[in-house]
Amino acid sequence: MGRLFGTDGVRGLANGELLTPALALRVGEAAARVLLEDVDGRRPLAVIGRDGRASGEMLEGAVVAGLASAGADVIRVGMLPTPALAFLTSHFRADIGVMLSASHNPMPDNGIKIFARGGHKLPDEVESEIERLVLSDEPWDRPTGADVGRVTDHLEAEGAYADHLLVCTPAPLNGIKVVVDCAHGAASHVAPDVYRRAGAEVVVIGASPDGTNINDGVGSTHLDELRAAVREHGADLGIAHDGDADRCLAVDADGNDVDGDQILAICAIALREAGELRDNTVVATAMSNLGFHHAMREHGITVATTAVGDRYVLEKLRADSLSLGGEQSGHVVFLDSATTGDGLLTALQLMSRMAQTGKSLAELGRVVTRLPQVMINVPVTDRERAASARPVSEAVRRAEVELAGAGRILLRPSGTEQIVRVMVEAPTEDQAQNVAEKVAKVVQTAR
Template sequence: MARLFGTDGVRGVANKQLTPEMAFHLGQAGAYVLSKEHPHPRIIIGKDTRISGDMLEAALVSGICSVGADVLRVGVLPTPGIAYLTRTMDVSAGVVISASHNPVQDNGIKFFSSSGYKLPDEVEDEIETIVNNDCKPWDVPVGEEVGRVIEVPDAGRRYLSFLKEAAPPLDGLRIVLDCANGAGSLLGPMLLGELGAEVLPIFNTPDGVNINDGCGSTHPQALQKAVVECKADLGLACDGDADRLIAVDEKGNIIDGDFIMLICALDLKAKGLLAEDTLVVTVMSNLGLRLALQGAGIRVLETQVGDRYVLEELLRSGAKLGGEQSGHIIFLNHNTTGDGLLTALQLLRVVKEKNLPLSLLAAQMRRLPQVLLNTKVRHKERLMADGAVRVKVGEVTAALNGEGRVLVRPSGTEPLIRVMVEGPEERLLRELAQSLIEVIRSRDLLEEC
């Protein structure tokens, strides 16, 4: 049986793979496992704007209350806002209903411990064992022992107040903000506006089905156009649950997570504030980032793809800054998970203090050409071990002649295999990446036969 928990909680097509029944059982098992030490457990629940959130929330609430835990319901709120509230309120755990950057038909359920961190594998395994074995190791409460639902109407304002504690004044900045029709649609423009910026929000009218639809951090083309047309100083794009950030400079160029980490790390290093003089990145980060950081005396630690692995390395090494090229960046001195709005504030602080355009700050790094291609497959785990795929990877690596690298990996959240080829010449990289994708597709079809 495939593992229920992926790299970012439990995900699937809502009402088909991630059903209300599954959500109910996850609520029961999660509340039991995470509340063992709490005589009167309370669990925070929040969600993004996708239409299936109401359905799954109702099932989760029922499951949690059925084991005697109370639910603190905060409604639509960015994932990092749930992490913040979970660690600062008197609760046993937090739950987010979101599939982040995925399309609307998907949804997910992600747990936070009382300290605001994502759960370690062993705790997820304990929850999964209870769900898969359909066992109920708890005493079934009745009467006054059944859990109740408590609304938290000021949750958004609490999170905004936290963000503003370490925020710079933004007077004089003209910013286009792409909210991905997601969880940051209300709070994002409010935050930047209250700090003094002129905010031009786009994709900030969620209707339940338009989350991440041609917008947000995975689709920044409209943001690029808007920044240039509006003569803005820069643009910012979150994803559906606002735990990622991608920026656009005043010329309309994309400034991805690698550039953002570089700008922030160099600034912190110059101030003597970069913990351990270290940045934690994943294998997807551009080689140009590593070269720029090494030239500045900053140590680079590398992990597999996934913000949970970045977090594990931050905690192990004592570093406080790390993240992914996708814009999922953790400022561990401030929050326990990636936070798109917090990342925006940290980047804007450097822009304001240096009084330089974002394009010049990003020019501190020379990005090597990097081609990223995805292909939908039925059997991603089997394909990763397929002999023909491995041979093709070897051929592509040899073709790069020691001047680049190739990375093939399964998505942790979708039925995709992702191919990345990096090197000095983009035309060759695209040809090599496409040839590898074609082999993967052909082998996937053979798996069906």
């Protein structure tokens, strides 16, 4: 068995070779043992939530059993977004939070995301210790009798999260008509409700989860239905969430995409004008388009760049006491209001900016002039080996020479799938496509 934890928890085919109920039980048990060591003699507490996948019910039972067997009381909050689970971990003053979700992945997949006290993601060293215990057979003193954890349901917890979001909304959304695509996922109830309470007129699609339809042709990875619905209903914009609603993408009134770089730029400028962008700095990843960097420079905002992955954005924000960061994929972190990327919070901030300025989303989005960008996902059998193969490195060097400083190439293994991503930006779409295809072909041969 390889490393369990990827860039966003343990993820894989639910009930497949890796992510079985037996493993889920051991992860819950090990996480409790590591994170509940310092509870000062009080009863430890855990909170667990899930998205709409059918396998979530099965895995929830296993993780709950593992947590309770380690002596933790467990609160089940049902189907809620990942950022809601992070918020509730802090709200309930819990020692550990567990979210069962594979985010934007197809329905057969699932995952286990773990949060520490305060709703923060785990440092690498804590994940490594949990993984060591999962894979170890070392004996330990299991609690018995009255020391075994108890399990309760708190299915009204959504209300506390919704109230929190509304407190963080800068301006009423009166006069804004929005179509929201919930990806048949965890935000199917709470997102439309919050947007209406904030004052928007809301049209809802992709909000009928049945256990098997999450991310199926809807959500942030499938924007066609959202584009069509925005045009059909004459909406001001469309908002697309993924299965666990930790990300937000948008389309304007004409159905044109507004990606995470544009959303991050819009929000950075808004926070700077409000005096809330600490150190006049925004955090972005190496995947952010060069056009984003140009836009921030023109507005006098510094960009701090991290490796790809929202966990690295979070680490930078916390290490440097900054307030805003995000990814092109739509993960945006408002650290003064949340401990992780929150798609609903992002959407509320974006629509508030529209309401405050009276500008359309298309007009706001034009702050970023994107260089043509092509991404090719190359399936491989060993993502790390393929990405580091000598022929691949040589192909990347040739591509850099061809781009001659007018663009860039980024090659990286996925953190959750056996895929190597080849991203190229260039002055023209044709050049970006041509360079990306040449490198992708070499990656295929190195799989």
